[in-house]
Amino acid sequence: MNRRTFLAAATAAGLALPLRPLWAQPASATDWRVRESEGFDAIAFLGPLSGRDLYRRYYAADADAFAAKLPADIRTDIVALWQEAEPAVGLFWPSLTTFLSGIPLTSIDAVIAALADPERTVRPSYQASSYWDADNWAWFAKTAPRIRRVFEAMRAADFSGFRKARTGELGPRIGEVQRALAGYDVIKWQRKLTGRTFDPAIDIYLLQFSKPHGVKVQGQAFLQAADYDVATTVRIAAHEMLHPPVPMDGPVAKAALATLGKDPLITRIVREHDPKWGYTTLEGLLNEDMCEALDQMISEALGVARNPADRWRKADDGMHVLAAGLYGLLRQDGWAEKGGSIEAWLGAATRAGRLAPAVLHPAAARVLERPADALWPVPKPTD
Template sequence: MNRRHFVAVAMALAASPVIPAFAAAPPPMRTRWNVIESEGYDAIAFLGALSGQELYRHYYAEDADVFAATLPADIRTDIPRLAQQAETESFGLLWPVLANILSGAGITSLRSVIDALADPEGRVAPAFRRNPSREESDFTWLARHSQRLISVFRAMQAADFAGFRRKRLGTAFAARIAEVTNGLARYDVVQWQEKLTGRSFDPVINVVLLAFSKPHGAKMLDQTFLQAADYDVATTVRIAAHEMLHPPFPMDGEAAKAALAVLARDPLIPRIVREHDPKWGYTTLEGMLNEDICEALDQLISEALGVARNPADRWRKADDGIHVLAGGLYGLLREDRWVETGGNLEQWIAAAARSGRLGPKMLHAAAARVLERPVDRLWPLPSG
């Protein structure tokens, strides 16, 4: 399975005017929010800024320049090489995928990152191989480059990354954790996820606040995700609504295979997968389906909770407009009044594949209505 779908770059975009919540009496609260922080995950996330990629320097150029000056020259030059190799060798975006693979190894401090990398088979593999979204090639890549990564993180430790991070977060960080916890208390994301997928979820959602994670909201093992500490509560709810859904149903199951077979014959969706900028991830049709059905569902959940962005604005601004499939799936789910009825999502996707609703005629028409674009010009977006 392609795991690049874990990376939800669009979650970092500024909110558009929200859509009012549905006025139904709420059921008993299912969601329990656990808001924490992690020096270890922040060290992993800071690889993005240290890689020199504009995607991250847009947010952290000054931080990266100051801290990089404290690192040995060979480490400064190897981090960009690692990031480039990760993408060209199909590992994906370096820091989000690395964080996900290590997330079963008890990542707390920078020391814990080094310890996990020093013993991939003992500390990382057990949890990794229980992960339904695992790709064995990712673990192979990690094991092959583990000594280089250890050298990077040891250099960061020697340069006092922990102190640098504490200064960046400031003395009010504990209060920020409490503020986010209080703000989330009324948002029952899990109840909506269960209703719209037909699956059961653990009621606990772990939110890890970081200093250096923009622009990503990144899914870890189980019900844990990483996000920037300064995101507002509405953004946190949207990230949680999205990230916990991955995968929306078994991507090696019959329903997914049927949907992928239909989409593979679409003249547009596979072209988007092939031709879009790979920095956004989603470089396989399976990865795009996984991501975009989650985006369609999280849009419905966000609307129900009163924190949604306008869907046309959202999918125009996100990732160069590549999520046409999300718009189409969202439109079909809206036609079926899915937010009111709920049900088994895997059965819904199988039925949509059988009935022809995932074919270009119906899917593109639904996307055009949602995205407010002509049906014959859904992608790429017009320049300017």
């Protein structure tokens, strides 16, 4: 499974609401729908309970307090499930949301009920989605009884009460985010820069335990931390709705992958980067980095963008060199101004040799503001 997660900037926890961009139009193509979900939060809490530093930096105290209520064998199996999931389907809790998100997950009870008979409750929506993968499903179906026991133990330890004590009342925050998003027409820009159709509705689930991820799930929906500022929400939406940017099993993507597969730098990044970030296949990296290139342009148009050099230097140990290169090429072509079919653009760029190192690396270097022969790993600052 190509992990469709967006790692939000560490500075995203502020609650300040950005001003509506002056060029935003009253009639928006985007219908924002903001809500919460105890079920998704229960799944996300498997991150902190795994003991991984990526999650403990945000939730160490919560994880320690709740883990003490769980049986020792359940705590051990959570760690084992993470280890088994990564080579099979990717990061454990984001992958679970992909499988389960086709059904309402209003509570931990709903998660447990779905896992009792996944062939009947989970498979129909998952198989009908763009994320269907027979091998991934085989792993999930085999593992579902173990996963269900974990959630049963969490229910017995009163996860619902534990979460409520920490979230407080999310209603005011939901309303605040809903109102602030009204001026940001993400769907209009996604349609323009991809040439694809998008449903107007975007569903956002505000969670307590999801940092540092923003996760795309089935449909036009994603998960994010409740205390992220609205600029971060817009950036996550601009990114997550794009997956996949082109059909990854189609001839255009395959031709691009064949070219990138000959690039020593890009293949080295796939092979040697820290696997905790995901994107451990070339296909997964192309999927992610095309979305990042496009979301950067959308964020710029909406007035919520980060500096691209800073963004891609800091994110995921600087591994998204391909995103910077694709973004640089799209900027050269004036893509934000004219838009069109991104699949047609990728096909033309591949045929013209623009994805080869001689063109792609200099384009990335201009964006990243460092030499083409020092794109990755990111050079450490000198004193």
